[in-house]
Amino acid sequence: MKTWIATATLLAAAGSALAETPLERGRQLMHGIVACGNCHTPMGPNGPLPGQELAGGTLFDETPFTAVAPNITPDIETGIGRWTDAQIVTAIREGRRPDGTLIGPPMPIGLYRGISDGDAAAIVAYLRSVPAVKNATKKSVYRMPLPPAYGPPVGPVAEVPRVDKLAYGRYLAGPLGHCLECHSTPGPQGAPDLDKGLGGGGMSFNGPWGTSVATNITPKGIGSYSDDALKKVITTGVRPDGSRLRPPMGTGFYANLNAAELGALVAYLRSLPAR
Numbered sequence: 432m433k434t435w436i437a438t439a440t441l442l443a444a445a446g447s448a449l450a451e452t453p454l455e456r457g458r459q460l461m462h463g464i465v466a467c468g469n470c471h472t473p474m475g476p477n478g479p480l481p482g483q484e485l486a487g488g489t490l491f492d493e494t495p496f497t498a499v500a501p502n503i504t505p506d507i508e509t510g511i512g513r514w515t516d517a518q519i520v521t522a523i524r525e526g527r528r529p530d531g532t533l534i535g536p537p538m539p540i541g542l543y544r545g546i547s548d549g550d551a552a553a554i555v556a557y558l559r560s561v562p563a564v565k566n567a568t569k570k571s572v573y574r575m576p577l578p579p580a581y582g583p584p585v586g587p588v589a590e591v592p593r594v595d596k597l598a599y600g601r602y603l604a605g606p607l608g609h610c611l612e613c614h615s616t617p618g619p620q621g622a623p624d625l626d627k628g629l630g631g632g633g634m635s636f637n638g639p640w641g642t643s644v645a646t647n648i649t650p651k652g653i654g655s656y657s658d659d660a661l662k663k664v665i666t667t668g669v670r671p672d673g674s675r676l677r678p679p680m681g682t683g684f685y686a687n688l689n690a691a692e693l694g695a696l697v698a699y700l701r702s703l704p705a706r
Contacts, residue, residue, distance in 0.1 A: 453549075457557030460550060464608040464692060466684035467554075470537070471500045473566075478683065486510075486564040491537055492637065495575040495621065498537060499568050506563040519558065520551045524585045533577050540581045541625075545606035547590045593691065600699025603692060610696075613679070614645045616706070631706035636679050643677040651705040661700070662693045 451459075461467055472479045473488045480486075487502035487510075504510040511519060518529045526533055526540035534540065546554075591602040604610040613636075616628025623634055632647035646652055653661055660671045668675050668682035676682065688696070 453553045453556040454560060456550065457553035457555070457560075459687075459689075460554060460607065461557045463684055463687040463689075464603050464696075465554065466608070466681040467503070469679060469681035469684060471503050482562075483564060483566070484561050485558070486566040487568040488566060496536060496571060496573045498535060498571040498573075501568050502564065502566045503558060504561055504564045504566075505559060506565050509565050509567045510563060511558065512563060516552070516555050519555050521585075523551060523554065524588075526581045533580070535571060535573050535577050536622075539609040539612040542606050542609045542612055544582060544585050545588060545602070547588045547602075547606075549590050550607065551588075593695075596695045596698050597702060599692075600695035600697070600702075603696050604699050608696075610648065614648045628706065630700070630703045638678055640677045643679070646676075647706065648700055649703040649706045650701060653700065654705070658694075658697050661697050665693065665696070 468479065468485055470489055470491075471485045471487055473483050473486060474480065485503045487500045489500040491498040491500070502510040505512040507513055511522075514522070514529055521527055522529075522534060524540070524544050524546055526535075526538060526543075528534065591599055593599050611625060611630060612623055613634055614630055614632055615623035615625050616631035616633045618624035618628065630647065630649040630652075632645045632652060634645040636643050636645070656664065656671060664670055664676070666682060666686045666688060668680060670676070
């Protein structure tokens, strides 16, 4: 009976994936694990500003850069309304704008290179669907050299089977959700070390809330949490001891993760080397 239930669950998940339109998938991703609005939607004291979804303007003032999240609504003058679908995908996965200039941190291009073709198209479909907002944002300033490129042009990227729990969890935490970008330990240059420090925590984030430090999300840091407790932390920002996480953790978006996504994400975090 247990085997039959497990098989039926996998088949249902696969069928659900096939039934989605790109816009439906894009909405699920953008309102959930991808959470572009966590950076690109201007925030007020009570959360996202009404009518300003993805209109940009959020400031990231760090030692190596002062970055401003751009307007990624379909506005023709101040957003990405003139960009083709392929140009938007290139900007996301390769960090290059249509004019050839490079997008700098904190955009996690290194991880976004692994976004599948289908999910990239779904994200574009969602970006096309949001209301255009006229909002000219300032240019980012970098006090560090940007690379000439983040790598060679990205070729076809296959879909990650959602029925493969561990592989899909790795995909959610990496290319889609970039959890590992924030939660990995800084290397000698201050950037997250996705090799020796994967998931080990320690990155600092400054904002109106003060300074928050990313948690160790390897089994050394979250090993005492039950699966249910860990899912509650992710979706509500409340730890088992009742204390609350601070920004930039996007719990408002992660509250929309479905049971399969949460299960895959937790399974992957459990598999990380303890650091």
